[in-house]
Amino acid sequence: MTKERSGKGISRRQFNKLAGIGIMGAAVSPTAISVALAEGENPASIIAGVNESMIIHNAKLGVMETPLQLLREHDITPKEIMFIRNHFPPEGRQAWMATTDAPAIEDWDIRVGGLVVRPRTITLKDLKGMEQVKRVSVMQCAGNGRSYYAAKEKAPGGQWQHGGLANVEWEGVPLKAVLEAVDVGPSDHAQWLTANGADESPAAKGADMIKSYHLTDPALDNAILALKLNGEPIPAVHGGPVRLIIPGYYGNMNVKFLNELSFETEQSPSPFQSKAYRAVNTPVEPGTFTVKDYNLGNSKPTYGFKIMSVIFAPLAEDTVKAGPVEISGVAWNDGNAPITSVKVSKDGGQTWEDAELSLSDSPWAWHHWSLKTNLPAGEHTLRVIATDELGRSQPLDGTAAWNPKGYQWNGVDTVTVSVS
Amino acid sequence: MTSFPPPQARALSMAAEQKTGVSHAVALSLLFFLFALLSPLARAAEIELPDGPDRSLIYAKCRTCHDLQYVIESKGISAGSWDGLLDDMEGFGVELTPEERERVLAYLSAYMSNTPPPEPTQVASGDATAVDGQSxxxxxxxxxxxxxxxxxxxxxxxxxxxxxxxxxxxxxxxxxxxxxxxxxxxxxxxxxxxxxxxxxxxxxxxxxxxxxxxxxxxxxxxxxxxxxxxxxxxxxxxxxxxxxxxxxxxxxxxxxx
Missing domain, CATH: 1.10.760.10 (Cytochrome c-like domain)
Structure with missing residues (x-):
């Protein structure tokens, strides 16, 4: 066994580095290579198969976001450019997670237990044999946009811009169908469903990444145990072979490498549920509310996406010629109500025009919008704001929703372009 | 064999290893020159923080789980935020004595603020016998x-x-x-x-x-x-x-x- 593994004479990092450069050499010009390397590590040397232009937030963890110049090129985000947010280093016994390839695994068990009469195990093979459904949905990090809170007071953690965002197609078995099939007989006292994955902290006393959902949460009706991403088995780095997907919910709620579901009276005491990834119930201000002040009563997990819209074109780094210009981008929400309006401003928010909105078939997907207009030479501040049928919209000043850890940014996006 | 690590994870790990070895072995030799040529200049493992008292404690405690880019990206948050962040990290598994916690917080609040003190001038490297290896x-x-x-x-x-x-x-x-x-x-x-x-x-x-x-x-x-x-x-x-x-x-x- 040991020989099998050590006999290759090359480490994961080394291999990935080689593979990454191979991809780069084939796909991009020498100039692009030198730029990517001068800035630090090649992303593909950290997670095999990812695009070399990804923006690294933490190399050891493989945390990286997608430049909008790449993200805007696809309606369905390819796995190579999909943002990555893992909580533990893909090293040691978790080295297999460091790739966009699917895990080479046939035997995978998900234990279903807790307060039940008959604890059961459902296998990957069982799941493959059940009826599959698709969910086209946005995947978004709860910390997406965190960097913009710095306009009020900087929030700790990776300083994400807008690229902790993807729009992908998941495919798998509805959670409710799975729970019905296993027929574990949950106790009447069970209030919460808790999900755990196979990832673990390297620290001796490290906390596990565990999430809980109230059993009455209607979002669970749309949840699936996903086996495929964009038509292929889920890449290891994105949570394969099985990931719990709750469409419309922030990334951390979608447990990767799922291997345990349990019925509980209380939500998990894991700090990933009780302290981190929480949204305050009422607005707070820097200095008056800190990380220490979160409790189960004054905050809740980062469940559904706040309504949001982002400008994809033009971006600040684009060359824009004076004359006819198409301003475009995407908008999304938690899928609970259709987006009804997207308005664009060319003058920093003084006047607004209706953009043309093209609603996707899936309520959880992003929806494209565009405005054909004219821009004269000079500097212009573009802004975009979305509203949905429930009247939910975005704050013109996103820092109004400042919170100690910088979650759930949904301030009106602002892009300043120079038109020549 | 104990149940740690989970047999499932072990099997996975091995399966991934084998797959990697088989499908990419040929490419490795071809890419060897590129590898030598294009080795990145700055690596995440070498991210450095400003020199100051107890910097080594941050190096020692934080890098078990993540590299120091998180510390760099958080530079400029308030002293209160660093304090709260340490609470978070203790929840996630970092082990600090109360005394170590104080020293870590003092370093971060000072040297990772927007107005850091000047870095100390070169300290004499000293005599090996004067340093306690166990410490x-x-x-x-x-x-x-x-x-x-x-x-x-x-x-x-x-x-x-x-x-x-x-x-x-x-x-x-x-x-x-x-x-x-x-x-x-x-x-x-x-x-x-x-x-x-x-x-x-x-x-x-x-x-x-x-x-x-x-x-x-x-x-x-x-x-x-x-x-x-x-x-x-x-x-x-x-x-x-x-x-x-x-x-x-x-x-x-x-x-x-």
């Missing part, structure tokens, strides 16, 4: 290798009864100065983690901790006559020849074969 070990190594030096299965190798310490006189010094990345086998167990560099420690500290380890945790039984007590001067001379963490792994392989 250096306790302060810098135990977050990963554990206080009993037994490590963590598959991720952090033991420093107890570890013959790597005697592969060559300079080998552990090179590991400390440059880090080491890649898969290794120690006492028939495979590890695939990343040892970050500890070149921020003084020459005397690095010499002292290596001398301490070679005489502790059952390692003295593995000692042989070619290995002598290392000196700060030896560490100093090795700093001139910087290596990649991967090159240290290659050096290790050359000593074993």
């Amino acid at each position: 250096v070990f306790m302060d810098n190594c135990t977050s990963c290798h554990q206080e009993d030096a037994m490590g963590i299965e598959e991720t952090f190798p033991p420093l107890a009864a570890n013959s790597d310490l005697f592969l060559a006189e300079d080998f552990p010094l090179k590991v400390l100065l440059n880090g080491m990345t890649g898969e290794i086998t120690v006492n028939d167990q495979v590890f695939e983690g990343e040892m970050p560099p500890f070149g921020h420690l003084s020459d005397a500290e690095i010499a002292a901790v290596v001398n301490f380890l070679r005489n502790s945790f059952g390692n003295d039984a593995l000692a042989h006559s070619e290995i002598t007590t290392v000196t700060p001067e030896m560490v100093q001379s090795l700093r001139a020849s910087e290596m990649d963490p991967e090159q240290v792994l290659e050096y290790r392989a050359s000593l074993i074969n």
Whole structure:
């Protein structure tokens, strides 16, 4: 066994580095290579198969976001450019997670237990044999946009811009169908469903990444145990072979490498549920509310996406010629109500025009919008704001929703372009 | 075999390894030149924080789980936010005594603020005999290798009864100065983690901790006559020849074969 593994004479990092450069050499010009390397590590040397232009937030963890110049090129985000947010280093016994390839695994068990009469195990093979459904949905990090809170007071953690965002197609078995099939007989006292994955902290006393959902949460009706991403088995780095997907919910709620579901009276005491990834119930201000002040009563997990819209074109780094210009981008929400309006401003928010909105078939997907207009030479501040049928919209000043850890940014996006 | 690590994860790990080996072995030789040519200049493992009192504690405690880019990206948050962040990290698993916590917080609030104090001028590297190798070990190594030096299965190798310490006189010094990345086998167990560099420690500290380890945790039984007590001067001379963490792994392989 040991020989099998050590006999290759090359480490994961080394291999990935080689593979990454191979991809780069084939796909991009020498100039692009030198730029990517001068800035630090090649992303593909950290997670095999990812695009070399990804923006690294933490190399050891493989945390990286997608430049909008790449993200805007696809309606369905390819796995190579999909943002990555893992909580533990893909090293040691978790080295297999460091790739966009699917895990080479046939035997995978998900234990279903807790307060039940008959604890059961459902296998990957069982799941493959059940009826599959698709969910086209946005995947978004709860910390997406965190960097913009710095306009009020900087929030700790990776300083994400807008690229902790993807729009992908998941495919798998509805959670409710799975729970019905296993027929574990949950106790009447069970209030919460808790999900755990196979990832673990390297620290001796490290906390596990565990999430809980109230059993009455209607979002669970749309949840699936996903086996495929964009038509292929889920890449290891994105949570394969099985990931719990709750469409419309922030990334951390979608447990990767799922291997345990349990019925509980209380939500998990894991700090990933009780302290981190929480949204305050009422607005707070820097200095008056800190990380220490979160409790189960004054905050809740980062469940559904706040309504949001982002400008994809033009971006600040684009060359824009004076004359006819198409301003475009995407908008999304938690899928609970259709987006009804997207308005664009060319003058920093003084006047607004209706953009043309093209609603996707899936309520959880992003929806494209565009405005054909004219821009004269000079500097212009573009802004975009979305509203949905429930009247939910975005704050013109996103820092109004400042919170100690910088979650759930949904301030009106602002892009300043120079038109020549 | 105990249930740790889960057999499922072990099977997975092996399956992934085999797959990698089979499908990409051919490409490796073709890409070797590119690899040598394009090795990145700045690596995440080498992210440095401004020099200041107790910087080494941050290096020792935080890099078990993530590299220091998170600290760099958080630069400028308020002292209160650093305090709260430490609460978070303690929840996630970092182990700090109250005294260590105070020192970590003092460093972060000062040197990772928007108005950091000037970095101290060069400190004399001192005499190896004046530095306590055991203290250096306790302060810098135990977050990963554990206080009993037994490590963590598959991720952090033991420093107890570890013959790597005697592969060559300079080998552990090179590991400390440059880090080491890649898969290794120690006492028939495979590890695939990343040892970050500890070149921020003084020459005397690095010499002292290596001398301490070679005489502790059952390692003295593995000692042989070619290995002598290392000196700060030896560490100093090795700093001139910087290596990649991967090159240290290659050096290790050359000593074993």
